[in-house]
Amino acid sequence: MEQQPLLEANGLTKRYEDGALAVNNVSFSVRPGEIYAMLGGNGAGKTTTINLFLNFLEPTSGEARIAGIASHADPLAAKKHVAFVSENVMLYTNFTAVQNLAYFVRLGGRTGYTTEDYRRVLLRVGLQEEAHHKKLKGFSKGMRQKCGIAIAILKDAPAILLDEPTSGLDPKSGYEFMQLLGSLRDEGKAILMSTHDIFRAKESADTIGIMRQGNLVMQQSRAALSGEDLERLYMEHMAGVTE
């Protein structure tokens, strides 16, 4: 029997007060153990879609559901089932990595973790042990992203939203990050990721959606895309932008 989607957009639309249409009638779903990659250029509506899931914005019409709960109707209940990693993870710079983890994980409603748990997760995401008790002031973007994903792992939510998580990471960090994402998918997490990175999307995503000017212009499973040149497809769909 097919599992119910954990992340679901149904006719999701967001029009700003100035009339700009940021997201137009977008529908997709992400089931447990699935990675959905949203591709698209700047201003395509990827981040707005994630913001609608997190109820940072109210949809004009349609709905974004997390674990079956419409996030604009009951945001607090919906957010209990999702973890979020932004493009640029920003944490408290005068706290250590472990202190940041302890705070945000408890804020996410998870308690009972020990220092050893934090150590293990930070090692799992690839943060070297000597950095665990250092203040974040001197951390690189890659190190902060690792902390961000560690927080998401410890929150242990069934769904994860990632907003361009590999943007600005060096190739090695980007590769390690995608490996980690694969392992989270294997644990049964439903992952929605917005990205510019076609190659990593093709490598790891189960479903790829291409967004342009707020519209979901293409949506294909990895199996359907196996024989396709994703870069060519993407450029074709994006062509409308440059025309």
Added chain:
Amino acid sequence: MVRLIIEKELRDIFTSSKFLVTFGICSVLIILSFLIGARNHQVATAQYEASKRANDLQYEGVTDWTRVQEYKIFLPPQPLATLVNGVANDIGRTIEVRGRGELRSQDSRYGDDPIFALFRFLDLEFIFSIVLTLFAILFGYDLINGEKERGTLRLTFSNAIPRTGYIIAKFIGAFLALAVPLLVPILAGILILPAFGITLAGDDWLKLALIIGAGIITVGAFLALALFVSASTERSSTSFLVLLSLWIVMVMIVPRLSVVAADQIVTVPSVDEINSQKSRFMSQIWNEDRGRMNSYTPPKSQNVQEVMAGFNKFMQELADAREKKFNELSARLNEERTNRQAEQQMLAMLVSGVSPSALFTLAAGEINGTSLRMERAFLEQAKEYQRQYAAFMKEKTGMNTGGFSFVVRMVTDDDAAPPKPINIRELPQFAFTPLSAASGLGAYTGYTGVLAVYLLLFFAGAYRSFQRYDVR
């Protein structure tokens, strides 16, 4: 969740350089204010004792109570007045009592040492209303938009965090963090006082606690204002500028403007004008009396004492009538001035009520007994003393005090023993009763209540703004 955010807020602030600087400055200023206050109290007490001794010494060797034409009474220094000055340094500390007539206080601390009037003393009132309100703004200007700029607000609200709980926790956290640099040095300052020989009575402790309480509410109001502006702006640089401008208006401009505005709207005749009117009236009635004196016919008697007694009686009657007329005019003029003054003060206080820092100044002065009531209380008690003094002198000399009379002393060879000197300590002693905390509690509660309303209004504004705040 609220507790968690409060703990985070405390840790975040305690590990910041902003906190270290604040704590350092507050500690230095507060402890210094206690040290200066204690030292001033010591000096003022020594001056008070010396003045009393000098006052008594001038009558050393005097053998006749009729020679005691005037006696000075002094306002004793109050321990808490050195910590919250109010008008204690502006009003006169000495009153010359003559047994009748108007009383006027003179020799204020600032009058004696004008240099202190230039910059005033460093006291708790200054620290709360100027320094700590500024620190409240420094602690609060980026409470919300700073989190947004740092990017932590988005991550925070990706969790199931109610906005109400979050903003309450942010306020409480910052408030508690601000209370540490305030209360720790105050506690240290209180411990310093006994080393200077200053002991606080039960009422003083209550006053001090209530002053600190009003100060904490004032600081809370400014912190809530900072939270409000922070939750209404996107950038911390904008909120800082807005708050700095508001602080300048509320702390620096409004209190001064309120006095200027009240002075422009309600005109109070100056003391000089009133004195001039009184002098003119006095000259007029003197001229009238001079005519009566010229037409005075002494009783036809060979007995000098009888003649003098008749003359004294006549002069006394003139003096009494003159004083009655003068007192009536004086009372009317004084009452008019007092009423206009009260009207002016009320208006100034109403206008200054726009500023929480001015409200704190008023509340602290009222509860401490160093408000405008202080001089009135001194004069009232001096008047009561003057009555005791007059009764005592009447008993000693058989004459009413303050008038003009001739004393004829008849020395005969029979008086072998020289007259004994008077004991000036027989005079009733003036003991000033400081204004109790209870006497100022009504006004204090009013001012502090308005302060609490400000706090709630600013927080309600912050709450409302934050409900619609774009956390992205």
